[in-house]
Amino acid sequence: xxxxxxxxxxxxxxxxxxxxxxxxxxxxxxxxxxxxxxxxxxxxxxxxxxxxxxxxxxxxxxxxxxxxxxxxxxxxxxxxxxxxxxxxxxxxxxxxxxxxxxxxxxxxxxxxxxxxxxxx
Numbered sequence: 874x875x876x877x878x879x880x881x882x883x884x885x886x887x888x889x890x891x892x893x894x895x896x897x898x899x900x901x902x903x904x905x906x907x908x909x910x911x912x913x914x915x916x917x918x919x920x921x922x923x924x925x926x927x928x929x930x931x932x933x934x935x936x937x938x939x940x941x942x943x944x945x946x947x948x949x950x951x952x953x954x955x956x957x958x959x960x961x962x963x964x965x966x967x968x969x970x971x972x973x974x975x976x977x978x979x980x981x982x983x984x985x986x987x988x989x990x991x992x993x
Contacts, residue, residue: 881937882924891918892938911942 911931918924
């Protein structure tokens, strides 16, 4: 099963079993939500086959099965796009304020108004 790369630690029968487990979904494996994580997959591989994979190894295994690692969008279900747009238009400019491009001051490291002796 390894076409150029490390030999798969699972037998072809174990790979088929893992595919069936993944296809059934996390809830069928006892997880509360419908998200397979690399940690959960590693847990299932260890529980069922007593085989350990590194993080990179899990990624390779998933690709061999035709799966890909995806990062979920981190957005709240209660997210209100209209309120967010209003906040960006009304509140954020007030918080951000106008940036001053020039500030009167001194390039000296001495405190303002300090008398510097030793010159001249």
